[in-house]
Amino acid sequence: MEHVGPGVRDVRVGAGARAGADPDGPAGRPAGRPAPGGHPVSRDGARPVSTLGWLTLALGAALGGTGWWFGWVELASAGVALLAAFGVGLVLAVGRSTYAVELDLSGDRVRVGQRAVGRIAVRNTSRRRLLPAQVELPVGRGAADFDLPSLGPGAEHEDVFAVPTSRRGVVVVGPVRSVRGDPIGLVRRRLRWTDPVDLYVHPETMPLDGAGSGVLRDLEGQATRTISDSDMSFHALRDYVAGDDRRHIHWRTSARLGELMVRQFEDTRRTHTALALSTRPGDYADADELELAISVTASIAVQALRDEREVTVLAGEGRLRTDSPVRLLDDVAALEPADAQRGSADLAGWVARQVPHASVAILVVGSTPTEAELRASTRVIPAGVRAVALVCDRRGEVGVRTDDSLTLVRVPSLADLPRALRRAVVA
Structure with missing residues (x-):
């Protein structure tokens, strides 16, 4: 061959x-x-004769007809040449x-x-x-x-x-x-x-390894304010009532008080991380800052999946697929920023509606929203849910500020993400 x-x-x-x-x-x-x-x-839907072709045909016919009518040989020759060029094009296209x-x-x-x-x-x-x-x-x-x-x-x-x-x-x-x-x-x-x-052109991601374990912790679960009779986090002792599990009787205290006392626990739950990314261009100083936020979101989500942690990612028009890192990155690659999509002010409410049982809510935004606006928006997050706002600011420095309701983390580059998360754990 x-x-x-x-x-x-x-x-x-x-x-x-x-x-x-x-x-x-x-x-x-x-x-x-x-x-x-x-x-x-299939055949291409475009017409085979281009605009230039139609102009050549019309001009050739006009020049040839006018030259023949008035006996102008030069004009007629020009018309014939244009018609011949169009004819050659037809011959080469057929077959x-x-x-x-x-x-x-x-x-x-x-x-x-x-x-x-x-x-x-x-x-x-x-x-x-x-x-x-x-x-x-x-x-x-x-x-x-x-x-x-x-x-x-x-x-x-x-x-x-x-x-x-x-x-x-x-x-x-x-x-x-x-x-x-x-x-x-x-x-x-x-x-x-x-x-x-x-x-699919996947975004650049940063391996977090142990850096994200503090924010995405679930070794022993995260304690809640719900009281139960059987769990891992000890809360207090109470009087024994009929039907209580005898395995939870605290015998030393019972012997001292002369009556049966049983242990009471705080409910714990496996960490469910909710990641919400703003894809509204107005929340970012420029397109590169938006791409940094996308890479930050992808890095945290991929690390959570590799650590077999439960994670929900909200971005663009809805949830991204989290059944595997490859599918997640495919969806991240297809994200199209738009002004009509949810911005920084809507992320916390979006998480509260879509992931009501989340234990950690991470909101990824740009440098345009103010700290006061971010704190005001997170008031809708249920009590007991840790809220973290990752502010992607390419012109700033790594910084962490925290209070009872929100941990604010500034990330100037993707390489600074592990260090920023480590500082967020300590704060």
């Missing part, structure tokens, strides 16, 4: 590229897989292409800053030689064009590309389209050969 070697190139994603499923993608076909039998998945096209990514999940490497393989499945064409690969809001040489029967051509990632997000790679037409772009015929592939 004839084989043409690949050429490696970087593909720019395009400014502001974010996730989005291809609305024209057919259901039931795995993303990036070729259509069966060498037939295209049947039979390709087997594969779009493969080395991995559909990368961390921000890493490069995702992919491959496009095009094979001629017909019994005749195919003319040169062009392969178009959309990547986010950008696109890359690959030259496809003339391929004989069974011949295959490969192109290797790399997608640099500098921002968190979900980048849609593909679908692969073949483009036939003239070099000027008067007439272009596009056929789509694969489905798109979602490339």
Whole structure:
């Protein structure tokens, strides 16, 4: 089989590229897989004749007709040349292409800053030689064009590309389209050969190890104000009543007082951490500060999942998936900040409604809200729930302030998160 070697190139994603499923993608076909039998998945919905093509056709007809009518040979020749160029474009665009096209990514999940490497393989499945064409690969809001040489029967051509990632997000790679037409772009015929592939660009995270154990503690549970007759946290002694478990009788005190006394306990519960992230741009000084808050939230949530602690993450339009760190990071990658979403003033109430049994509420915000506003917003958090506000302030310093209702922690960078959490534990 004839084989043409690949050429490696970087593909720019395009400014502001974010996730989005291809609305024209057919259901039931795995993303990036070729259509069966060498037939295209679908034809491009765009019209084959471009605006420039229609202008060329209209101008050629006008110049040719006017030159012929008035006997102006030069004008008629110019019109004929334009019409001929349009005709050549039509000839180059027609014809049947039979390709087997594969779009493969080395991995559909990368961390921000890493490069995702992919491959496009095009094979001629017909019994005749195919003319040169062009392969178009959309990547986010950008696109890359690959030259496809003339391929004989069974011949295959490969192109290797790399997608640099500098921002968190979900980048849609593909679908692969073949483009036939003239070099000027008067007439272009596009056929789509694969489905798109979602490339998840996860945010940068910081391993916390033991740093977060103070905030997310659950070795012995967290004591509540609810009194019970059987638990781990001793509260007081009381008189024995019929039906009490004799194992809880405090015999030494009973012997001293001459009557039976039993132990009474405070209820304990397993730590349930509620993380609420503000995705309203107005709560942040700039976009980088918002990305810092997203990375902070992801770091704490991933550490909680790895430590097998119960955690609920509220961000964007609702809850994020917390059944595994990978699914959580996929949802974090797809977060789209918007002014209509919940801000710092709404986070505490959101936690109180969605996670009423939380034992620790961590609110992640930017530097714009004031300390007084944060303290006022946390009044709706039930008594007994530890409230921690993580303020991401890239221009500040690590700092911790605490009172009876709220612990305020300032985090200037992701590298400072472990140290800030350690100081929050001591405070």
